[in-house]
Amino acid sequence: MATEENSHPGTRVMAEPLFGYADEDGRPHTPTLQEAAAEWLDSVNFIDNPKRSPAAFNFVYHLATGMFFAFVVLNQLGPLKVLFMGLCISALVTVYNTVWYHRYCSHQAFRFRKPIFSLLFLWTNPMVFREEAYTVPHRVHHQLTEKAGDPYGPHLGWLGSYLAVESSQKFNTDISEKEYASLAASLGHIGFKANSHTQFQATGAIENVVHYGLRVLFAQMFWIMIFVCLGSASLIPAWYASIFAASFLIRDFNWHGHGGLFQRKKKPGWEFDTNSHALNQRFYGFLASEWHDNHHRYPGSANNGFLPGQLDFAFLLIRLLRRMGVVSSYTDDLPQFEKEMAPTS
Numbered sequence: 001m002a003t004e005e006n007s008h009p010g011t012r013v014m015a016e017p018l019f020g021y022a023d024e025d026g027r028p029h030t031p032t033l034q035e036a037a038a039e040w041l042d043s044v045n046f047i048d049n050p051k052r053s054p055a056a057f058n059f060v061y062h063l064a065t066g067m068f069f070a071f072v073v074l075n076q077l078g079p080l081k082v083l084f085m086g087l088c089i090s091a092l093v094t095v096y097n098t099v100w101y102h103r104y105c106s107h108q109a110f111r112f113r114k115p116i117f118s119l120l121f122l123w124t125n126p127m128v129f130r131e132e133a134y135t136v137p138h139r140v141h142h143q144l145t146e147k148a149g150d151p152y153g154p155h156l157g158w159l160g161s162y163l164a165v166e167s168s169q170k171f172n173t174d175i176s177e178k179e180y181a182s183l184a185a186s187l188g189h190i191g192f193k194a195n196s197h198t199q200f201q202a203t204g205a206i207e208n209v210v211h212y213g214l215r216v217l218f219a220q221m222f223w224i225m226i227f228v229c230l231g232s233a234s235l236i237p238a239w240y241a242s243i244f245a246a247s248f249l250i251r252d253f254n255w256h257g258h259g260g261l262f263q264r265k266k267k268p269g270w271e272f273d274t275n276s277h278a279l280n281q282r283f284y285g286f287l288a289s290e291w292h293d294n295h296h297r298y299p300g301s302a303n304n305g306f307l308p309g310q311l312d313f314a315f316l317l318i319r320l321l322r323r324m325g326v327v328s329s330y331t332d333d334l335p336q337f338e339k340e341m342a343p344t345s
Contacts (some may be wrong), residue, residue, distance in 0.1 A: 013172055014172055030157060039160075040163040040166055054133070069241040069244040088243075092127070093319065094314050121190050131207070195208050223335075280292065289312045289314035
């Protein structure tokens with residue numbers, strides 16, 4: 001469910017996958033392996049369609065970090081390296097996925113005091129995955145959760161959901177200039193330089209491609225220099241291996257976070273959202289503060305840890321940033337949850 005301030009033209013901005021949205025009965029179509037592979041290949045085919053270049057670059061980066069992961073696991077893995085990577089993975093999925101991509105870019109669950117603070121996140125983000133490519137499909141996901149048109153979810157199967165990171169970057173460049181202006185304005189809080197409507201039609205990207213390239217290069221150099229200045233350049237391969245692992249978990253979450261094909265029933269008193277199969281999984285909850293059932297019931301809340309034992313490290317960080325003067329305000333729906341759930345909890 002997107003808030004009014006986060007609204008945009010909905011599924012019109014998303015290009016329909018090659019296998020379609022729905023079956024004849026109106027239910028979300030579950031692609032075969034061949035259909036999922038064909039859709040992904042179309043999503044990264046920048047040779048026939050230059051508009052696919054950003055998605056192709058995203059996957060090349062994912063593949064490159066995967067090579068670092070394989071190298072570290074096969075040649076460098078030890079107790080200290082495991083500890084370092086564990087800390088990096090947790091920091092990446094909590095800070096850049098949950099706090100930045102999810103709660104700020106997608107839902108604006110909190111606000112920065114000054115624009116410079118959002119730019120710090122934007123320009124130091126090492127994940128390469130474009131903010132628009134996360135935010136726009138995610139808002140559609142909340143509008144059409146597990147229904148036909150949902151750009152990712154359990155109906156796609158694990159592989160289709162994993163590869164949806166690329167396919168959900170296929171935007172409909174035929175939207176009108178007015179629709180595009182509304183879409184770009186809904187992403188204005190992120191802080192990137194937006195393309196004109198003409199540039200959007202030519203590139204398939206909302207963010208100016210040159211701006212994106214410069215900040216990606218800056219982020220890579222920034223983190224490499226951090227390690228070099230700390231005298232820990234030998235940890236750089238493990239850093240990129242951690243980025244791969246974090247990206248893998250983010251891709252996996254779209255499927256497991258909604259129960260996967262197992263469709264585990266919600267636990268009374270632990271999960272409350274009746275409009276989705278989203279679950280409060282302890283693994284993703286503790287690792288990335290993704291108490292997903294809570295999030296789907298209260299999508300605009302910066303706090304998702306409502307029950308005892310549901311630690312929300314992302315929210316603790318947001319609260320810390322507010323104490324530091326970085327964050328000016330945030331939404332906390334815990335009181336609303338306690339009011340609504342008290343009779344049944």
